[in-house]
Amino acid sequence: MDISTVKVACSSCNLRELCLPMGLSPNELDKLDRVVATRRRLKRGDALFNAGEKFSSLYAVRSGFFKTAITTADGRDQVTGFQMTGEIIGLDGIVNDVHSCDAIALEDAEVCVMPFDQVEELSREFTTLQHHVHKIMSREIVRDHSVMLLLGSMRADERLAAFLLNLAQRLHARGFSHSELVLRMTREEIGSYLGMKLETVSRTFSRFVDEGIIEVRQRYVHIKDTDALKLIVNSTSCG
Amino acid sequence: MDISTVKVACSSCNLRELCLPMGLSPNELDKLDRVVATRRRLKRGDALFNAGEKFSSLYAVRSGFFKTAITTADGRDQVTGFQMTGEIIGLDGIVNDVHSCDAIALEDAEVCVMPFDQVEELSREFTTLQHHVHKIMSREIVRDHSVMLLLGSMRADERLAAFLLNLAQRLHARGFSHSELVLRMTREEIGSYLGMKLETVSRTFSRFVDEGIIEVRQRYVHIKDTDALKLIVNSTSCG
DNA sequence: CGTAGTTTTGAGAGGCGTCAAGGAGCGTGG
DNA sequence: CCACGCTCCTTGACGCCTCTCAAAACTACG
Numbered sequence: 001m002d003i004s005t006v007k008v009a010c011s012s013c014n015l016r017e018l019c020l021p022m023g024l025s026p027n028e029l030d031k032l033d034r035v036v037a038t039r040r041r042l043k044r045g046d047a048l049f050n051a052g053e054k055f056s057s058l059y060a061v062r063s064g065f066f067k068t069a070i071t072t073a074d075g076r077d078q079v080t081g082f083q084m085t086g087e088i089i090g091l092d093g094i095v096n097d098v099h100s101c102d103a104i105a106l107e108d109a110e111v112c113v114m115p116f117d118q119v120e121e122l123s124r125e126f127t128t129l130q131h132h133v134h135k136i137m138s139r140e141i142v143r144d145h146s147v148m149l150l151l152g153s154m155r156a157d158e159r160l161a162a163f164l165l166n167l168a169q170r171l172h173a174r175g176f177s178h179s180e181l182v183l184r185m186t187r188e189e190i191g192s193y194l195g196m197k198l199e200t201v202s203r204t205f206s207r208f209v210d211e212g213i214i215e216v217r218q219r220y221v222h223i224k225d226t227d228a229l230k231l232i233v234n235s236t237s238c239g
Numbered sequence: 240m241d242i243s244t245v246k247v248a249c250s251s252c253n254l255r256e257l258c259l260p261m262g263l264s265p266n267e268l269d270k271l272d273r274v275v276a277t278r279r280r281l282k283r284g285d286a287l288f289n290a291g292e293k294f295s296s297l298y299a300v301r302s303g304f305f306k307t308a309i310t311t312a313d314g315r316d317q318v319t320g321f322q323m324t325g326e327i328i329g330l331d332g333i334v335n336d337v338h339s340c341d342a343i344a345l346e347d348a349e350v351c352v353m354p355f356d357q358v359e360e361l362s363r364e365f366t367t368l369q370h371h372v373h374k375i376m377s378r379e380i381v382r383d384h385s386v387m388l389l390l391g392s393m394r395a396d397e398r399l400a401a402f403l404l405n406l407a408q409r410l411h412a413r414g415f416s417h418s419e420l421v422l423r424m425t426r427e428e429i430g431s432y433l434g435m436k437l438e439t440v441s442r443t444f445s446r447f448v449d450e451g452i453i454e455v456r457q458r459y460v461h462i463k464d465t466d467a468l469k470l471i472v473n474s475t476s477c478g
Numbered sequence: 479c480g481t482a483g484t485t486t487t488g489a490g491a492g493g494c495g496t497c498a499a500g501g502a503g504c505g506t507g508g
Numbered sequence: 509c510c511a512c513g514c515t516c517c518t519t520g521a522c523g524c525c526t527c528t529c530a531a532a533a534c535t536a537c538g
Contacts, residue, residue: 070384070385072388072473074473074474076393077388077392078384078388078391078392080384080388091376094374095377095378095380095381096381101384120366120369123363124363124364124369127363130359130363131359133373134333134359134372134376136334137330137333137376137377138332138333141331141334141380142334142335142339144383144384144386145309145317145331145339145383148317148383148386148387149309149315149316149317149319151390151391151434152317152390152431153316153317153431153434155494156493187516188516193391194391195390195391195392196495197496198517199494199518200495201517202517203519205518206518218502218516218517234311234313235313394526425483425485427484438486438526438527438528439526439527440485441484441486441487442486442487444486445486445487457484457485457534
């Protein structure tokens with residue numbers, strides 16, 4: 001394997017065990033490389049796509065951090081997810097050939113563009129890829145259901161604890177510390193995702209700090225007591 | 240077309256424009272008939288599957304009404320959806336080959352069993368079916384996002400109004416009245432879905448009745464003023 | 479006709495939203 | 509290097525919406 005070759009392809013991407021190519025054979029990877037022909041760089045604040053735009057591609061986050069959000073006619077909006085490296089954005093667009101949410105880069109980022117018709121074409125050829133696409137969509141559905149659980153039945157401190165644990169776990173899976181993290185989103189965006197106001201997010205952070213569970217300096221968070229957070233999530237205050 | 244033949248197949252099913260076979264050619268329909276070989280009848284309260292069971296098939300609701308719900312270790316639970324005729328249940332199981340929720344029949348029901356490996360096999364053959372499977376999964380994702388919006392940013396009356404409108408619209412698409420409906424679920428199940436307690440559901444119903452927007456007799460609901468419900472959903476009390 | 483499950487309604491409490499003010503960090507420009 | 513303005517964050521006080529607890533009415537079913 002020639003390391004000096006910086007050709008940016010799935011076959012040489014260090015995310016391939018996290019991303020779409022997961023589990024593909026070398027031969028299949030080669031074919032996938034042809035699908036993932038283009039890249040796109042975004043600066044912080046840029047939209048990868050906006051609601052209403054025609055859907056044509058899925059995007060794999062190569063670097064950076066994204067949020068997806070839906071906005072109603074009357075100005076209400078809801079962050080539906082935060083995406084980090086290796087995660088797939090754009091699945092919402094398939095059903096109506098139109099994106100139903102905005103995808104915004106929360107820091108400078110790069111994505112791999114995967115034209116969906118080509119993904120479908122290749123899925124017909126490779127069982128592995130086909131099944132993996134299905135798994136990715138199913139994972140998103142399961143994830144959404146757990147967010148519904150969070151929004152539907154947890155109190156503010158439980159929500160924030162679950163959020164921090166989830167973030168730390170995903171970062172850990174990417175080789176980062178499981179106890180130290182830098183939030184890429186504002187308190188308001190966290191609140192929108194968790195169904196609470198930014199003031200409540202801030203107050204809950206402060207309470208966790210008072211209780212010695214975490215340390216916070218701006219966007220930097222140090223989880224001092226993971227078990228305490230887990231305990232909060234499973235507190236079953238209700239019935 | 241021989242009407243007297245009651246062979247129960249997609250090709251002769253009156254739901255085919257609503258269900259998985261949507262848009263398939265007669266030839267493709269024939270092949271799909273071989274996939275959808277078995278049916279399953281359930282009585283009210285029966286589980287189509289439970290969380291933890293091995294995933295093998297998707298299910299299309301042929302008659303009856305279902306709920307899906309997830310339960311946490313500490314007893315919290317969340318209804319993640321209500322499914323009626325033509326809708327697909329079981330997508331949650333694909334990612335880990337294990338179902339992550341329970342699917343319960345809320346009235347006597349019948350489902351078409353579609354072994355997923357066969358669905359995948361046929362999708363590799365027919366672009367139409369492949370794309371339709373993707374659309375069904377994408378639709379579920381988009382639906383979940385709108386529930387997240389509801390749970391994250393609406394008040395009790397807005398949630399219930401949105402719920403009633405959604406139910407009426409889906410029933411209307413199936414040939415039922417757009418203003419009269421019979422709820423198949425309890426107040427508690429509605430509450431679990433909408434992230435509120437059953438008492439709040441009941442109280443909100445009562446308020447709508449007082450305001451002349453709906454009539455309620457037990458599970459029977461008559462929507463007298465659809466526009467009023469729409470107005471409530473878009474009230475933008477916040478911000 | 480009694481029992482269990484469901485629904486309604488009331489009273490009280492508390493968590494979170496709302497409104498408001500102040501503080502901290504950061505980029506820009508003098 | 510410091511001043512300035514902007515955005516983001518924190519904290520407080522107050523009020524309301526929803527939860528909690530409780531009791532009673534209603535329906536369904538055996």
